[in-house]
Amino acid sequence: MKNLMEHMGVEPGRLQFSWISSAEATKFVDVVKQVTEKVKELGPNEKFIKKTVKVA
Amino acid sequence: MDAYITKIKAISERLLKDGTVEAVIGFREGTLPTMSEPCFIKRSDDVKDLVWNANCRINLANYLTNRKEKIAIVAKGCDSRNIVNHIIENKIKRDQLFIIGVPCKGMNDKDTGALQDNCATCTHRNPVIYDELAGDLVEEQTGVDKYADVKKVEAMTTDEKWAFFNNLYASCTRCYACRNACPLCYCPTCFVDESKPQWVGKGEDPIDVRTYHFLRAYHCAGRCTDCGSCEAACPQNIKVRQLTKKLEKDCAELFGWEAGLTLDKRPPLDTFSIDDPNDFIK
Numbered sequence: 442m443k444n445l446m447e448h449m450g451v452e453p454g455r456l457q458f459s460w461i462s463s464a465e466a467t468k469f470v471d472v473v474k475q476v477t478e479k480v481k482e483l484g485p486n487e488k489f490i491k492k493t494v495k496v497a
Numbered sequence: 498m499d500a501y502i503t504k505i506k507a508i509s510e511r512l513l514k515d516g517t518v519e520a521v522i523g524f525r526e527g528t529l530p531t532m533s534e535p536c537f538i539k540r541s542d543d544v545k546d547l548v549w550n551a552n553c554r555i556n557l558a559n560y561l562t563n564r565k566e567k568i569a570i571v572a573k574g575c576d577s578r579n580i581v582n583h584i585i586e587n588k589i590k591r592d593q594l595f596i597i598g599v600p601c602k603g604m605n606d607k608d609t610g611a612l613q614d615n616c617a618t619c620t621h622r623n624p625v626i627y628d629e630l631a632g633d634l635v636e637e638q639t640g641v642d643k644y645a646d647v648k649k650v651e652a653m654t655t656d657e658k659w660a661f662f663n664n665l666y667a668s669c670t671r672c673y674a675c676r677n678a679c680p681l682c683y684c685p686t687c688f689v690d691e692s693k694p695q696w697v698g699k700g701e702d703p704i705d706v707r708t709y710h711f712l713r714a715y716h717c718a719g720r721c722t723d724c725g726s727c728e729a730a731c732p733q734n735i736k737v738r739q740l741t742k743k744l745e746k747d748c749a750e751l752f753g754w755e756a757g758l759t760l761d762k763r764p765p766l767d768t769f770s771i772d773d774p775n776d777f778i779k
């Protein structure tokens with residue numbers, strides 16, 4: 442899935458996987474931090490997003 | 498080819514006459530030039546309609562899904578691999594089938610007349626499973642690079658890849674011929690047709706088109722035999738195998754897997770093995 446997303450031009454890092462048990466609070470916090478950092482680096486998703494007409 | 502069809506007709510006639518099968522799935526002359534069309538032959542008198550030529554591109558395994566009767570089916574290398582898939586996925590039973598194997602030297606592209614892209618790099622021209630052959634086995638191709646086009650895309654930058662696929666699918670009309678021609682796509686209601694919930698928009702918005710193609714390909718992961726039926730069916734001549742081939746390559750590299758070669762092994766995406774690669778999980 443990750444390979445194919447990246448193959449069609451979604452930035453590596455936009456899609457991330459992790460396996461965290463409900464008892465692993467610290468791992469959860471770490472992963473969230475890492476993901477946030479990585480995604481901030483990439484900036485907003487401009488590609489795989491559907492532009493819908495906004496009706497005010 | 499002439500020898501093949503004589504044999505196919507003879508076998509079909511025999512099977513229908515002696516009641517071994519109720520129907521034969523094969524090809525007859527199509528309504529358009531360079532397009533032979535799939536057909537069901539149920540009476541031995543109609544066996545004369547069967548044809549065999551370089552326009553028999555469509556994968557006949559597609560017509561086996563959930564059939565209850567005994568059936569004979571004409572099968573090239575790729576069709577036979579999709580028959581194996583169908584048996585593994587419980588869509589048909591082996592003992593319902595009489596497989597008329599046809600060793601194949603490739604089908605012609607419907608427009609250019611040259612050898613079809615997938616046939617040019619095919620390494621399973623001979624049927625992997627059959628009850629009777631319509632001709633002598635042919636020599637398999639070796640040393641072909643099956644994934645040259647995938648590698649080209651892999652070498653691109655992220656933005657180039659995005660643009661490449663935008664371009665590729667630009668003329669797609671969402672007719673779903675590619676899905677319908679594929680033997681793997683047998684769900685009673687395809688995700689694109691669902692409306693509650695609606696998983697993906699139904700129009701030609703480029704993101705919806707891409708979502709369709711991405712998910713169609715992903716549903717074929719570890720199952721696609723690169724038979725080329727999808728591409729041959731596309732009225733817009735879109736190279737829809739680009740994504741399925743990437744998955745085929747990944748399956749070969751990650752799991753050492755090629756789809757539809759044996760009845761004895763479960764496909765990689767429906768089994769768990771302790772050695773499954775999992776570097777993508779943090």
Ligand code: SF4
Binds near residue numbers: 679681724727
């Ligand atoms: S997705 Fe694969 S198995 Fe299905 S029609 Fe296309 S090439 Fe054949």
Ligand code: SF4
Binds near residue numbers: 730733
């Ligand atoms: S057959 Fe071609 S035009 Fe039709 S949905 Fe598939 S890619 Fe699009």
